[in-house]
Amino acid sequence: MITTRFTSQFGLSVPIALAPMAAFADGRLAGAVSQAGGLGILGAGYSDSDWLDTQFAIAAGTRVGVGFIAWKLAERPELLDLVLDHEPAAVVLSFGDPTPFAERIHTAKVPLFVQVNDLDEARRAIDVGVDVLVAQGGEAGGHGKGIRSTFTLVPEVADLVADQAPNTLVLAAGGVADGRGLAAALSLGADGALVGSRLWAAQESPVNPAARDRALAAGSDDTVRSTVFDIVRGYPWPQGYGGRVLRNDFVRRWHGNETALQTNLVATQSDYRAAVEASDFDTAAVHISEAVGIIRDNPTAAAVIERMELEAAAILGRLSYAAQ
Numbered sequence: 001m002i003t004t005r006f007t008s009q010f011g012l013s014v015p016i017a018l019a020p021m022a023a024f025a026d027g028r029l030a031g032a033v034s035q036a037g038g039l040g041i042l043g044a045g046y047s048d049s050d051w052l053d054t055q056f057a058i059a060a061g062t063r064v065g066v067g068f069i070a071w072k073l074a075e076r077p078e079l080l081d082l083v084l085d086h087e088p089a090a091v092v093l094s095f096g097d098p099t100p101f102a103e104r105i106h107t108a109k110v111p112l113f114v115q116v117n118d119l120d121e122a123r124r125a126i127d128v129g130v131d132v133l134v135a136q137g138g139e140a141g142g143h144g145k146g147i148r149s150t151f152t153l154v155p156e157v158a159d160l161v162a163d164q165a166p167n168t169l170v171l172a173a174g175g176v177a178d179g180r181g182l183a184a185a186l187s188l189g190a191d192g193a194l195v196g197s198r199l200w201a202a203q204e205s206p207v208n209p210a211a212r213d214r215a216l217a218a219g220s221d222d223t224v225r226s227t228v229f230d231i232v233r234g235y236p237w238p239q240g241y242g243g244r245v246l247r248n249d250f251v252r253r254w255h256g257n258e259t260a261l262q263t264n265l266v267a268t269q270s271d272y273r274a275a276v277e278a279s280d281f282d283t284a285a286v287h288i289s290e291a292v293g294i295i296r297d298n299p300t301a302a303a304v305i306e307r308m309e310l311e312a313a314a315i316l317g318r319l320s321y322a323a324q
């Protein structure tokens with residue numbers, strides 16, 4: 001129904017890719033997105049080779065890609081070879097320098113996606129021959145630099161690409177959670193959207209139901225970008241990155257008090273682990289988009305995608321009719 005360079009080049013029926021959300025974008029969810037006509041992408045995040053093999057097996061019969069956190073991949077680069085042996089539909093590199101990995105991905109003839117937060121990162125990705133640039137605005141759930149909004153970053157990246165690398169595609173990421181967002185992404189010059197939080201709340205997602213129910217009841221003012229959960233989990237994210245999360249008691253206590261959190265780390269970590277074990281989301285993290293306020297139910301991934309497609313097509317149809 002909506003045809004773009006992204007749907008044509010990747011054999012999709014809808015210009016939507018699943019965001020490579022660490023552990024949440026698993027074989028079941030990625031397979032469901034691909035089956036619904038989008039591009040399913042596994043979130044390799046902090047996972048290991050066993051997890052990847054298992055998820056490829058679960059998604060078997062569908063073409064899925066894999067997304068890596070670049071600074072984490074640099075700690076165990078052998079995972080890239082494992083993934084390339086599976087002949088993935090794409091490799092996505094986010095949050096770090098794609099340069100050390102780009103050549104291996106090109107040699108394997110696998111499309112390289114790079115998720116970027118600003119124009120300098122977009123230029124660096126073009127320099128290493130990126131096939132699909134994902135422009136991530138600060139609305140996005142999960143990690144990012146959060147320095148730019150989707151609404152201004154996407155058209156600037158689209159202009160940069162048109163000028164310097166016209167064969168490169170652009171996807172918008174951050175805050176796209178319904179057909180209005182998809183239509184907006186296309187209107188801003190993107191070839192499609194990379195959707196995280198809306199599909200995180202889909203039926204096939206492995207999200208804890210207690211976390212999902214909190215998100216479904218939350219409003220967009222209830223999220224904040226913070227480093228406190230990286231500190232307590234001991235994840236060494238590079239300077240400048242934070243994760244967009246739901247505000248909860250843990251955030252209220254430590255956000256803005258990161259030095260005190262570091263000082264009390266040992267005791268806090270053991271309380272934190274107990275809270276995760278008990279599914280206590282007053283303490284445990286829920287990474288989610290600023291679009292949480294328009295995510296209100298948990299249908300199947302296919303229903304989410306169909307709804308977005310129909311709504312976007314209706315909006316774009318009205319716009320083109322009005323322009324005649």
Ligand SMILES: Cc1cc2nc3c(=O)[nH]c(=O)nc-3n(C[C@H](O)[C@H](O)[C@H](O)COP(=O)(O)O)c2cc1C
Pocket residue numbers: 019020021022023024043044045046067068069093094095115136139140141142143173174175176177194195196197198200287288289290291
């Ligand atoms: C729960 C969650 C986990 C995420 N984990 C990753 C990750 O491991 N790697 C990555 O590249 N992006 C990750 N992201 C960010 C997504 O790639 C994407 O930029 C974001 O979901 C888009 O914004 P949206 O959530 O508003 O759709 C994550 C997002 C969420 C919500």
